[in-house]
Amino acid sequence: METLFEFLAFLQIAAGVFLLWQGIQWLAYVRRRLRTDPGFFAPRTAVLCPCRGMEPGLERNLVSLCEFGHQNFEVFFILASENDSAYSLVKRVAASSRVKAHVVIAGKPTTSSEKVNNLRVAIDQLPPDFEVLVFVDSDGRPGKTWLHHIVAPLADSRIGATTTMRWFIPNNSAFPNALLAAWNASVVTMLGGHTKNFCWGGGTAIRRSLFEQIGMLDVWQNSFSDDYSLTIAIERTGRQIVFLPECLTPSYIQTDFPSLLEFTNRQIKITRIYRPKMWAAAFATHFLFCFTLLLGLYLALDLAIESRPSSQVIALFVLPLLLAAFRGALRVIGVTEAIPSSRAEIMAQSWIYVVVTLLVPFLYLVNFSASLFGRRITWRGIQYEIISPNQTRVLTP
Numbered sequence: 001m002e003t004l005f006e007f008l009a010f011l012q013i014a015a016g017v018f019l020l021w022q023g024i025q026w027l028a029y030v031r032r033r034l035r036t037d038p039g040f041f042a043p044r045t046a047v048l049c050p051c052r053g054m055e056p057g058l059e060r061n062l063v064s065l066c067e068f069g070h071q072n073f074e075v076f077f078i079l080a081s082e083n084d085s086a087y088s089l090v091k092r093v094a095a096s097s098r099v100k101a102h103v104v105i106a107g108k109p110t111t112s113s114e115k116v117n118n119l120r121v122a123i124d125q126l127p128p129d130f131e132v133l134v135f136v137d138s139d140g141r142p143g144k145t146w147l148h149h150i151v152a153p154l155a156d157s158r159i160g161a162t163t164t165m166r167w168f169i170p171n172n173s174a175f176p177n178a179l180l181a182a183w184n185a186s187v188v189t190m191l192g193g194h195t196k197n198f199c200w201g202g203g204t205a206i207r208r209s210l211f212e213q214i215g216m217l218d219v220w221q222n223s224f225s226d227d228y229s230l231t232i233a234i235e236r237t238g239r240q241i242v243f244l245p246e247c248l249t250p251s252y253i254q255t256d257f258p259s260l261l262e263f264t265n266r267q268i269k270i271t272r273i274y275r276p277k278m279w280a281a282a283f284a285t286h287f288l289f290c291f292t293l294l295l296g297l298y299l300a301l302d303l304a305i306e307s308r309p310s311s312q313v314i315a316l317f318v319l320p321l322l323l324a325a326f327r328g329a330l331r332v333i334g335v336t337e338a339i340p341s342s343r344a345e346i347m348a349q350s351w352i353y354v355v356v357t358l359l360v361p362f363l364y365l366v367n368f369s370a371s372l373f374g375r376r377i378t379w380r381g382i383q384y385e386i387i388s389p390n391q392t393r394v395l396t397p
Contacts, residue, residue: 002313005299008292009316015285016323022189023330029193030245030334038148038246041155043131045073045205047147050118051138052380054085056171056254059093061141066097068147073134075101076126078118080108086138112392113224114382115201120220123211133211135226137202140166140249143341150205150247160210160239161230164203164247165191167335169345170352171254180253180260181349182356183363185331191243199234199241201227203249210237224377224384224392228274232389245338250345261366266377268367273375274389283368286361293317321358328357 047065051058065075075097077090082105084090094101104125109117123133132151136142153162168184170177191197204227214233223229234241255263272279296317303310332353336343346353375386376395385393 005295012320023327026192027334038152041152045132046130047075047134049136050078050115062093064141069144070147078104078122111222116220134205142249160234161206162242163199166251168253176260178352178356197241197243198231199227224386248338250342264367265370269371272371286364289361328354
């Protein structure tokens with residue numbers, strides 16, 4: 001058993017060194033992007049924000065979407081119904097906005113998720129003079145230069161889309177908040193200066209002409225996931241999806257364990273359906289990491305009970321954890337440079353992204369295990385069944 005552990009531990013150390021090197025490359029990419037002048041491209045832009053229900057900080061989040069320094073844009077807040085609990089707040093924010101802001105009522109979905117249906121209806125009603133579509137989430141709080149930075153690179157028509165990612169900042173240090181923030185942080189370094197980026201629905205910009213060319217309204221008609229579907233459609237064109245770390249979006253979170261599991265299980269189940277190869281590779285990676293650590297812990301305890309030397313086992317147990325902590329530190333450095341307005345808050349909770357990160361593989365293992373069973377998903381109170389990437393059944397009346 002010790003031989004098996006040593007073999008697995010060396011594999012994990014080799015993988016950890018490789019991922020640490022990737023983390024260093026990611027940080028270098030972040031710094032290159034932060035030194036890049038965005039240029040002057042400022043086409044007529046529609047900012048599309050699907051909303052459903054009340055959430056902490058919602059009003060401040062929506063107000064931030066109306067405060068961009070970008071010229072020539074309008075905001076579209078989209079709800080399924082005027083009976084939505086957030087409707088009056090959304091209407092008030094739109095009415096007091098210094099830029100033109102609209103409230104769109106999309107109606108209930110029948111063959112897609114509510115978010116996708118909201119986007120489809122709003123885009124279908126857009127005047128033809130909007131050249132760029134920008135998708136945002138209601139739980140993000142981007143800065144004033146965010147819109148210009150995410151749109152400007154589209155001056156290069158060879159780019160398929162620009163995208164970014166959220167960075168969760170806990171409202172307090174309760175363990176479910178900390179674990180969710182650490183879980184999400186690991187996703188940020190999946191994006192970088194390479195050709196395997198994917199769109200994030202909370203921060204993506206695309207030329208409307210390309211959006212129409214790839215037939216996204218038709219693709220979305222029966223889709224559950226807005227961003228995975230968009231990613232797949234753009235990949236088919238051979239165009240690049242460019243990650244913009246300068247547009248990383250703070251998102252303030254308050255959660256509990258049931259909500260934490262609902263969110264993380266949902267994300268991984270969606271990945272299993274839309275990206276099965278990615279899901280399988282990630283499942284195997286996290287399983288081996290967790291198995292190696294648990295085996296090492298068992299051996300260390302067994303050797304200690306038998307009063308036998310255990311220093312080698314402990315060293316091999318600790319090294320992969322140290323490498324993971326170093327990667328977490330690299331993320332914190334990059335993100336605080338990319339979001340200087342949130343630096344103090346992130347640094348005050350930096351232990352979350354360095355220490356709690358060590359528990360994230362075990363949460364992922366729970367998520368992967370849960371995703372093995374069934375295709376039913378609950379999202380903001382609505383239950384769906386994802387039959388396939390191109391077929392969704394709405395189960396909640």
